[in-house]
Amino acid sequence: MSTVQRLAVLPLLMTLALTACQLSPAPLTGDGVxxxxxxxPGRHHLRFVDGQVSRNDxxxxxxxxxxxxxxxxxxxxGEPVGFC
Amino acid sequence: xxxxDVFVQDVPAVLNRKGxxxxxxxxxxxxxxxxxxxxxxxxxxxYLFADGAARERFLGDIVGFCGMLTDPVTKRRFRPxxxxxxxxxxxxxxxxxxxxxxxFELFLAMPEVYRLPGYKMERGSVPPxx
Numbered sequence: 541m542s543t544v545q546r547l548a549v550l551p552l553l554m555t556l557a558l559t560a561c562q563l564s565p566a567p568l569t570g571d572g573v574x575x576x577x578x579x580x581p582g583r584h585h586l587r588f589v590d591g592q593v594s595r596n597d598x599x600x601x602x603x604x605x606x607x608x609x610x611x612x613x614x615x616x617x618g619e620p621v622g623f624c
Numbered sequence: 625x626x627x628x629d630v631f632v633q634d635v636p637a638v639l640n641r642k643g644x645x646x647x648x649x650x651x652x653x654x655x656x657x658x659x660x661x662x663x664x665x666x667x668x669x670x671y672l673f674a675d676g677a678a679r680e681r682f683l684g685d686i687v688g689f690c691g692m693l694t695d696p697v698t699k700r701r702f703r704p705x706x707x708x709x710x711x712x713x714x715x716x717x718x719x720x721x722x723x724x725x726x727x728f729e730l731f732l733a734m735p736e737v738y739r740l741p742g743y744k745m746e747r748g749s750v751p752p753x754x
Binding site: 590595596599600601602603611612614615616617618619621623624 | 632639641642644649654668670672691692699730743
């Protein structure tokens with residue numbers, strides 16, 4: 541394939557890649573989320589990738605569980621709450 | 625059912641059980657009343673208000689006031705604009721805004737898949753308490 545041909549298909553490839561990105565849910569990797577140091581290591585808040593810190597330090601539903609950085613937060617009044 | 629799914633279906637009850645309080649979204653100098661009459665759910669986000677007037681003011685210009693939302697299809701956070709597609713889900717009464725026409729169409733095709741966050745966790749991924 542010549543350079544000209546490669547350049548010709550580039551916009552198509554970029555469009556396909558963008559479409560794939562738009563339709564794929566974000567993976568639950570927890571990348572960029574970390575626990576804020578706490579006196580009780582089982583009760584730490586999380587700082588999420590948007591820079592906000594969770595309002596809660598244990599799960600909203602299973603109250604005894606610590607927060608899981610792989611579960612994305614839900615937002616109440618713009619503030620994140622975390623889950624296990 | 626994943627915890628976020630349980631949460632978004634009755635946020636005031638869960639917050640009260642947990643004992644978390646919030647300030648009014650429209651007037652942070654006043655405490656929000658945490659019940660269904662003073663709450664609005666948009667997408668997966670919930671907004672709490674001090675009184676009916678604050679709630680009505682918010683509902684009068686949701687896009688202007690809501691800030692970032694989570695697209696129910698891509699699960700990405702985005703800021704809706706005046707031209708963003710939206711849909712009021714007849715089954716739940718929840719209004720959803722979408723970051724793109726593609727998301728909008730996918731939601732309409734399979735609302736039962738996207739109404740709730742539906743985050744799936746691997747078994748044993750919950751960090752143990754010490």
